[in-house]
Amino acid sequence: MARQFTHLLLELRDELRRHLQQKFRDNIVSLTYEMHQVMVCLWTKDGIRQQDLADKTLKDKTSLTYLIDNLNKRGLVTRMEDKKDRRSKLIFLTNKGKELGKIAEPWLEELYKLASIKVTITEMEESMKTVQKMIDNVKTG
Amino acid sequence: MARQFTHLLLELRDELRRHLQQKFRDNIVSLTYEMHQVMVCLWTKDGIRQQDLADKTLKDKTSLTYLIDNLNKRGLVTRMEDKKDRRSKLIFLTNKGKELGKIAEPWLEELYKLASIKVTITEMEESMKTVQKMIDNVKTG
């Protein structure tokens, strides 16, 4: 049954991804699901290190190098050397990046609201507990 | 909260993936997580069309073209033209592919058993219902 469950998890992730990508395309926003994951972190707080972004998005640091290059090409973020630790680079939003946040955040709210229709707080909490338990199992196993 | 939940889903998927890839590497089996997803379908029943594999693994048909090329290079599967519908190609396991199944299936059982430690049937069922509800929400929305 755990197999069916993980299959369902993948299906949900795919549907969320598909839905959001479609929204971006419909509004002629050149942003992938992966880039948006990074932008969400930055919309909350920018001027953070690439490694922090990697940790928050559960991605490898090499993926971040690549993703930030692409976001930079699109004029949404800039890299700045960290004066305190010259190994690090801090990522800042450009004005364009901030503007995009104002447009895209409501879409995200809308999407997660849609996903939560007829799902009670309790149900969601219980499911989160279950998934967390499974994560811990695999991590420590 | 739905955001946190989807974050957890990604985390679980990543952990399962990481754990299994490590198992393959430790045993010098040149198989990625994605290839294994295809193989699982074939170990259950081979001689099926690429499109069926795409549907079952939630992947695009173009991904299957690519994955089957790679599985073919590794000598695990063969493509055969479907006599009944010459557009289709049926994918069959080679002997090597079948042998691999005998080795790898126990690893999968083990992994999902590990993931299910201290998770009751009821919890899992309830979580599946919740996730299914969310999938339906997004699909129909």
Added chain:
DNA sequence: AAAAATTAGTTGGTTATTTAACTATCTGTG
């Protein structure tokens, strides 16, 4: 039966992920 629509698979192009090897910088211990 001919034309139109659908379906299976491939190809090309862009984007993303992961491993390994690499550079540069920082930290801690002797």
Added chain:
DNA sequence: CACAGATAGTTAAATAACCAACTAATTTTT
């Protein structure tokens, strides 16, 4: 202070995902 080890980021190469456009075969419409 020196040096070993850790950390931040980059690069290269292999694998993977996905869209659009395409070919070939089949099914549906008219």
